[in-house]
Amino acid sequence: ILMKLFKHLHTTPEKFFIEACDEGADAVLAIDRVSNEMTLTGKKDVPPSAVTRPICGIMGTIRLVAGMYLIVITRKRNVGSLLGHAVWKAVDFDVISYKKTVLHLSEIQSQENKTFLAMINNVLTTDGFYFCTDYDLTHTLQRLANTSPDFQEMSLLERADQRFVWNGNLLRELAAQPEVTHKFALPVIHGFIAMKPCRINGKIFEWILISRRSCFRAGVRYYVRGIDSEGHAANFVETEQIVLYEGTKASFVQTRGSMPFYWSQRPNLKYKPKPIISKTTNHMDGFQRHFDSQLLIYGKQTILNLVNQKGSEKPLEQAFAKMVTGMNNGMLNYIAFDFHKECSHMRWDRLQVLVDAVAETQDEYVYFMVNSEGKTVAQQKGVFRSNCMDCLDRTNVIQSLLARRSLQTQLQRMGVLNVGQRIEEQAEFEKIYKNAWADNANACAVQYAGTGALKTDFTRTGKRTRWGLMMDGWNSMIRYYKNNFSDGFRQDSIDLFLGNFAVDESDGPTPLRVQKDWKFLTLPIIMLVAFSMCIVCLLMAGDTWTETLAYVMFWGAASAITATIILFNGQDFVDAPKLVHKEKMD
The missing domain is CATH 1.20.58 (Methane Monooxygenase Hydroxylase; Chain G, domain 1)
Known part of the structure; x- marks a missing residue:
């Protein structure tokens, strides 16, 4: 359902005037279109001659060849309500130039500016931007429950987990002024959110799935692999499954991310380029940084490495295992599971072997739960960190199985499931559950690989089908084309959007030439x-x-x-x- 918009952008030749998101608030942000200066003013200062249009929020500002641009959210869709807070999906955007004309640019500069604008729009039209005006979507329930009163007083942008604020670079100008930040800077996450009211045994509960895609080392499938010098892993996604029932709330968190050492797999027209492990860098430095950070945020880690243990993927598995052993940390547990070998010839029942193998560990990690009196009755002590080559297809299948096992325990503890009942037997809920996890796979895959995920027929139906194999073949062909002939542009788009590349203020040539x-x-x-x-x-x-x-x-x-x-x-x-x-x- 498209909801009523409640902000307004007033435009004059000299200034932009943006109303604060709190309804009834008098605060207005004035942006000078010549000096770029931002000031707070009131509604009375908006000239009657200003052209007014409804907007849903500010994505931020960015400098291109023609000067500064304002990016606004023009349409949103209500996804649902999380603990009483409306969650929105940003549906449409507009990129508005501060300058009224581009006549000051040469023909080459004008063309480059158009290319940069196309890059910004390329990212904005990639489905999966979500925001909330009065709740912090960047943190898990457990992290939010363990915060101080000072944290609660901070603005949404100040207290957000910067790993998941996709418009962090765009909000830098606003963030420089605290009084502006508090009212106008809205953190936006990229990933997937599903919020479903469900019924089992006549008991209604809310089931929520949130995937937060990291903006550190973000990029497309083949151009961004491994880690950077700060230990950020490519294609890192934090996925949280939440259950809300009669005042009780529970959450189970998993992560996925590229194998965290220095390796690459650049496209070269071959269907599957050979991955190359760097021989010139000290892998353990970045590896140690990655897991030091992960252990600090999530606690114990069980690494599920789903890559092939033969062929071109074998050296990667061996390197990962060797580095975990080299760290000699009791908080890290490594399990290699050759997904394709174990499930060959459509033997997808073999996945239960892995689920059973980690059952004891999962019971130790448990989940986060707060009862209806507000008392914390369980804390999640560790996470499963899954990966395949892309952290997409195989990874999502395994994550959905582990999440279901956790959900089984939570719903029994809440009294939604009776003793002896299994989630798999609840046909109505199973359909919702499987489809949401398959939609999650598709959303993450489109953002990263350019097509929907593979193997989603198993996630949706619980079995592998011939139609699913045909669809995987089709998606693989599209991935091949995009990876070789359009992903350079997509990677540039992401780097520009996230601030990994900044357009120079001088009139010099850009790398586009x-x-x-x-x-x-x-x-x-x-x-x-x-x-x-x-x-x-x-x-x-x-x-x-x-x-x-x-x-x-x-x-x-x-x-x-x-x-x-x-x-x-x-x-x-x-x-x-x-x-x-x-x-x-x-």
Whole structure:
């Protein structure tokens, strides 16, 4: 349901005037479109001549070639209510220039500005931005329960977990002024939220799934792997499952993230590029930083590594296992489970082997629970940190199984499930549960890999289907195309949006002016011409079959040799990022 918008943006040639999000509040943020200065004023100072339009909030501001731009949320959709607080999904955005014209730009600058604008819109149109005006979506229930009164007094942006504030870079100008921050700076998370009212045994409860995608080392599938020097893992997502029933609230948290050492897997036109472990960096430094941070935030860690234990993935599994052993930390537990080998020939029942293997550990970690009197009766003492190569398809399947096992215990303790009853037998709830986890997989996969997730037929139905295999094949083809021919632009878009690349205020050239090597255009044209000539020779046979064969062999050889050269130099033909230097990203 599209809800009524309650903010307004008033625009004059000199200023933007933005009303505060609290209804009835008099505070108005005035932004000077020439000096970029931000000041607080009242509604009485908004000129009657101003053009007024409804908005839902400010995403932030960003500097591009043409100058500053204001990004606003223009449409939102109500997702549900979390502990009495409305949760919204940002549906539409607008990027508004401070400058009234771009006539001050040269033709090249104007073109570059359009490209940067396209990048910003590329991120904004990637589904999955959520916000709440009076509740902190960046923290789990357990973290919020263990905070001080001072923390509660802070603005949403000040107290937010910066790992999950996707518009943190865009809000820097507003954050510089505390009085402005409190009323206008709204933290926005990226990921997935499902909020479902459910019924079992006539008892109604709220079941919620929240996936928070980290903005540190964020990027697309092949261009961002492993970790950075600060220990941030690529594609890190914190997923929290929440149950609310008659004043009792419970939550179970899991994490996923790339294997936390220095490795890369750059696209090169091959279907599955070979992963490369860096030989020049000290892996243990970043590895130690990653897990020191994880242990501090989440407690004990059980690592579930789901990669293949043969072929190109084997060295990664061995390196991960070796580094966990090298850390010699009793708080870390490592389990390698070759997902594809164990579940080969559609033997998906084999996943129960892993669930049973970690059952004792899961019972030790338990979950977070507060009873109806407000007393904390359980704290989650550790998390399962799952990963496959992308932390998407295999990872999501395992996370949904572990989350269901935790939910079984929680619902029994709350009195929703009777003794001896199993969630799997509750057909109505199972359908809601499976579909939400499959939707979660699709949302995270689209944000990271550009297509929906694979293996979601198992998550939705509990079994692998031939239609599911066909859909996986289709999604794999789309992923191949995007990974090789459009992900450079997507990576640049994310780096610009998150502030990993900043547009220089000077009039100098930007990295967008880097020209492609001559091979990029010449060789594919030669291959196309040679292949076309080969077909023409087959269709228009010569006077003798030997003459036809000679022509076909010549043009066939020309196209095959050119194709081989292209594949050998594959990295020169893919769409590579331009804005952040390659060494930084590896």
